[in-house]
Structure formats: structure tokens, C-alpha cells
Amino acid sequence: MILNKPGRLTPEEFEVMKSHPGVGSDLLRNTKSLEQVLPLVRHHHEKLDGTGYPDRIGGKEIPLLVRITSVVDVFDALHSRRPYKEPFDLERSFGILREESAKGWWDREVVEALHLTMTTEGGGDSAPA
Numbered sequence: 001m002i003l004n005k006p007g008r009l010t011p012e013e014f015e016v017m018k019s020h021p022g023v024g025s026d027l028l029r030n031t032k033s034l035e036q037v038l039p040l041v042r043h044h045h046e047k048l049d050g051t052g053y054p055d056r057i058g059g060k061e062i063p064l065l066v067r068i069t070s071v072v073d074v075f076d077a078l079h080s081r082r083p084y085k086e087p088f089d090l091e092r093s094f095g096i097l098r099e100e101s102a103k104g105w106w107d108r109e110v111v112e113a114l115h116l117t118m119t120t121e122g123g124g125d126s127a128p129a
Helices: 011-018 020-028 032-043 064-079 090-102 108-119
Strands: none
Touching: 011 020, 020 032, 032 064, 064 090, 064 108, 090 108
């Protein structure tokens, strides 16, 4: 599996990896009970500035629930151990999310709401997973 590969992906591997939102939404398209999650599956790698994938939509075209899911997904990738990296602590994880929000990638309000949730008593811990 490409995501378990230690080290950086090759450009070819990254192109394969970028196909998963479309493949996933295509697989679920005819499942009536899952139709409301299709936007989450298809658009969770879109960015507010329109540079994401697979459809390069941006801004308010990206539903709020998808913007929330995207920020949580990136936070999880930053704050978790992966085959190619050690986990970042809360401060570094949120520093990166804030930098990327300033670039126009993520919804700044969603980032700050997650930060508040994770730093409020009982909302999270400072030890990476």
C-alpha cells in the first residue's frame, strides 16, 4: 500500500494516491444510504484556494462539513505517527495548520475551533499518538 511506504512518494505514486477520492465516491455513488457522505469522500482533499483535488473546487463550493473533515484529516496526519514521519506535538501541528490557512488552503475558523476543542480541558492531550 502506497500510504505505508517509508519515505516520500514518487510523482507517479502521488498521482495514484490522488485518485482515491474519485474512486471512493464512485464506489459509493449507487449506495442510497451513503449518498450524504459522497461530498466528504470526494472533496476531502480540496483546498479553499481551489488548488486541491480531484475537482479543484474552492471557497464556499466546499461544504462546511467537508472543510471540517479536511482540517481534522490534516491534523490527524500531522499529529500521528506515520511510516514516513514521527508525530508532531499539538503546537507544531496547529502551527502548520495556521500557516496553511494563511496560504488559503484551510478554513481558519475551523482550524481555530479544532484548536480550542483540543486545548480545552478534556479535549485532547499534548502527547502525540
